[in-house]
Amino acid sequence: MHPAERFVGSIDQGTTSTRFLIFNRDGEPVASNQVEFRQIYPHPGWHEHDPLELVTSVETCIETAVRDFEAQGHARTSIACVGITNQRETTVVWDHETGEPLHNAIVWTDTRSQTIVTELKQRPGAAALQSLCGLPLSTYSSATKLLWMLAHVPKVKAAFDRGTLAFGTVDAWLVYRLNGGAAANVFVSDSTNASRTMFVNLESLAYDDTLLDFFGIKGKVHLPRIVPSSDPRAYGTIASGALAEIPITGCLGDQSSALVGQKGFSPGMAKNTYGTGCFLLYNVGEKPVISKHGLLATVAYDFGGKPVYALEGNIAVAGSGVKFLQNNLDFFQDSTEVNDLALSVEDNGGCIFVTAFSGLFAPYWIDDAKGTLFGITQYTQKGHIARATLEAACFQTKAILDAMEKDSGKALSELAVDGGMSNSDLAMQTQADLISIPVYRPQMRETTALGAAIAAGLAVGIWRNFAELRDINRAGGAVFEPQATREESAAKFGEWEKAVRMSRGWVGSDNTKNHETKSEPPEPKTNGTPAAPIEKRDVTVPRAAPRQSQSPRVSELVTSGSLGATLNITTRTLTSDAELPPAKTPVISISGDLNDADEEDLFLELRKVEILQKLKKLRKLKLSYY
Numbered sequence: 001m002h003p004a005e006r007f008v009g010s011i012d013q014g015t016t017s018t019r020f021l022i023f024n025r026d027g028e029p030v031a032s033n034q035v036e037f038r039q040i041y042p043h044p045g046w047h048e049h050d051p052l053e054l055v056t057s058v059e060t061c062i063e064t065a066v067r068d069f070e071a072q073g074h075a076r077t078s079i080a081c082v083g084i085t086n087q088r089e090t091t092v093v094w095d096h097e098t099g100e101p102l103h104n105a106i107v108w109t110d111t112r113s114q115t116i117v118t119e120l121k122q123r124p125g126a127a128a129l130q131s132l133c134g135l136p137l138s139t140y141s142s143a144t145k146l147l148w149m150l151a152h153v154p155k156v157k158a159a160f161d162r163g164t165l166a167f168g169t170v171d172a173w174l175v176y177r178l179n180g181g182a183a184a185n186v187f188v189s190d191s192t193n194a195s196r197t198m199f200v201n202l203e204s205l206a207y208d209d210t211l212l213d214f215f216g217i218k219g220k221v222h223l224p225r226i227v228p229s230s231d232p233r234a235y236g237t238i239a240s241g242a243l244a245e246i247p248i249t250g251c252l253g254d255q256s257s258a259l260v261g262q263k264g265f266s267p268g269m270a271k272n273t274y275g276t277g278c279f280l281l282y283n284v285g286e287k288p289v290i291s292k293h294g295l296l297a298t299v300a301y302d303f304g305g306k307p308v309y310a311l312e313g314n315i316a317v318a319g320s321g322v323k324f325l326q327n328n329l330d331f332f333q334d335s336t337e338v339n340d341l342a343l344s345v346e347d348n349g350g351c352i353f354v355t356a357f358s359g360l361f362a363p364y365w366i367d368d369a370k371g372t373l374f375g376i377t378q379y380t381q382k383g384h385i386a387r388a389t390l391e392a393a394c395f396q397t398k399a400i401l402d403a404m405e406k407d408s409g410k411a412l413s414e415l416a417v418d419g420g421m422s423n424s425d426l427a428m429q430t431q432a433d434l435i436s437i438p439v440y441r442p443q444m445r446e447t448t449a450l451g452a453a454i455a456a457g458l459a460v461g462i463w464r465n466f467a468e469l470r471d472i473n474r475a476g477g478a479v480f481e482p483q484a485t486r487e488e489s490a491a492k493f494g495e496w497e498k499a500v501r502m503s504r505g506w507v508g509s510d511n512t513k514n515h516e517t518k519s520e521p522p523e524p525k526t527n528g529t530p531a532a533p534i535e536k537r538d539v540t541v542p543r544a545a546p547r548q549s550q551s552p553r554v555s556e557l558v559t560s561g562s563l564g565a566t567l568n569i570t571t572r573t574l575t576s577d578a579e580l581p582p583a584k585t586p587v588i589s590i591s592g593d594l595n596d597a598d599e600e601d602l603f604l605e606l607r608k609v610e611i612l613q614k615l616k617k618l619r620k621l622k623l624s625y626y
């Protein structure tokens with residue numbers, strides 16, 4: 001069949017929905033289907049998906065889209081190949097012998113491994129990890145999610161001990177199941193996904209013994225074979241359903257896929273995808289750049305020759321902030337309404353929403369921040385909060401671009417955008433204003449799915465090179481030119497940075513239970529039927545560093561803070577838990593001249609003391625300052 005008569009299917013398995021699109025050789029979607037699936041929130045900060053539901057959502061989308069495709073007079077046999085793109089880091093475990101999942105997938109947004117991360121950071125060798133794998137130790141990567149399961153889920157630990165534990169990111173799980181599971185045992189992951197686990201060396205794109213040793217899993221877990229993102233054979237063929245026997249020939253993590261879909265093939269090109277989260281990838285060419293300013297180094301794509309790398313800035317909450325307004329606060333019925341609600345007011349009315357639902361990711365990496373809304377007065381309307389929600393992703397994008405400029409030494413001249421939230425004109429205009437460069441939004445916004453289609457199509461000759469892709473999705477895009485002055489933008493950004501500083505220190509300082517170690521799980525909160533209960537165990541991470549035998553005295557920790565020379569701190573009766581007599585109330589007095597900056601620092605210090613109070617279970621702690 002002539003390439004022009006052949007089509008490419010693309011599975012886009014995202015955080016909140018799954019899509020299947022069928023593209024023609026001009027990169028136009030001719031049929032598609034999208035379904036949402038359950039989001040499972042068993043505790044604050046926890047986020048799970050049912051791995052079998054992910055597979056079912058893919059199968060449903062394929063069946064529906066292919067029916068539509070055939071109804072248009074096409075033959076399903078004209079679909080030459082299928083590409084897969086997927087949410088990254090989300091961690092799936094299954095039994096290598098039976099192919100059955102052993103736990104719900106832990107989603108990339110989930111912060112339950114916080115204690116494990118804190119402990120890992122104290123181990124020898126922790127500081128060197130990022131230079132090997134490009135990622136900082138955080139709750140975000142798959143590695144710490146796997147360690148959490150090993151520590152807390154007996155079924156997972158038992159499989160680990162038996163030697164039958166299989167681990168994979170969503171790409172590996174889908175490829176495995178679509179090929180027929182344990183019977184076919186096609187167990188592979190593409191470089192862009194595998195490099196998000198913290199197990200893979202960024203230069204060699206192979207599992208790294210130092211990393212596997214660090215996490216205590218070397219030789220003990222079945223890991224998928226790492227293969228290029230575009231390959232005619234490695235990913236096998238779909239075993240059943242509407243696309244039975246069609247080969248899977250491309251696979252990319254969704255953010256890499258969006259870069260490919262935007263055709264960001266040259267160093268210096270960048271794209272920002274505003275989906276559930278928001279991810280800015282900047283092509284740095286054939287050598288990875290390890291960031292000194294809070295960004296990640298990642299594989300942009302690996303099409304069989306030399307891999308291409310990117311600097312990545314990631315924001316945990318973008319469209320999910322909009323969903324929060326919809327689902328949790330009942331602001332509107334559909335995400336598309338956020339734009340009009342935000343336009344119902346002139347500006348944010350002084351509101352700044354640090355949407356740190358999973359802490360703050362790049363470039364801040366603040367684990368102990370929580371979502372914090374500043375500037376509320378009697379004047380505040382829903383519209384102000386809607387604006388502040390959209391602006392939060394734009395402010396973080398600005399912070400990421402500043403960091404990228406420092407790392408790369410180059411300033412970006414235009415930002416290409418896509419993803420659900422990029423449909424908001426107001427958000428995109430705000431973005432252009434804040435970064436003072438034009439924002440380009442293509443007409444066809446399914447660039448993530450297009451990227452996987454390109455990877456798959458290149459493997460089988462639908463397209464033979466990048467030059468043949470040049471005209472795809474070029475016409476009809478929108479450009480948002482900056483309208484604010486740099487001074488106005490800088491002033492707004494200054495407010496945001498102040499809000500970020502003040503959003504720190506909330507994790508562990510509230511009255512919610514420590515679910516990781518103590519509580520029995522309640523019925524999980526989901527958008528569908530309840531999930532299976534989680535089996536609890538004590539937290540033990542393999543090869544943990546010995547705990548410090550004596551907790552430092554609270555007073556030492558407080559006075560080592562950065563309060564500045566003008567402040568005096570007097571600490572009375574401030575002792576650690578063991579030394580505290582039952583009825584005594586320790587008091588900290590802090591005095592001195594406070595200018596504005598000091599006051600902020602002081603506030604942070606007081607937050608730390610409050611946290612210590614919780615951590616060390618001090619019965620009462622009176623804080624006073626004047």
Ligand SMILES: Nc1ncnc2c1ncn2[C@@H]1O[C@H](COP(=O)(O)OP(=O)(O)O)[C@@H](O)[C@H]1O
Pocket residue numbers: 013014015016017274275276277318319320321322323335336337338339419420421422423424
């Ligand atoms: N018109 C819109 N304005 C603002 N946000 C939107 C709009 N449409 C969708 N969204 C947001 O975009 C997100 C979905 O985008 P998508 O790119 O499909 O994400 P994912 O791949 O992470 O599932 C949702 O969180 C939704 O709230």
Ligand SMILES: O=P(O)(O)OC[C@H](O)CO
Pocket residue numbers: 014015016086087088089108253254255275276277278
């Ligand atoms: O589902 P998205 O589009 O927000 O992407 C999720 C990312 O891949 C997580 O790293």
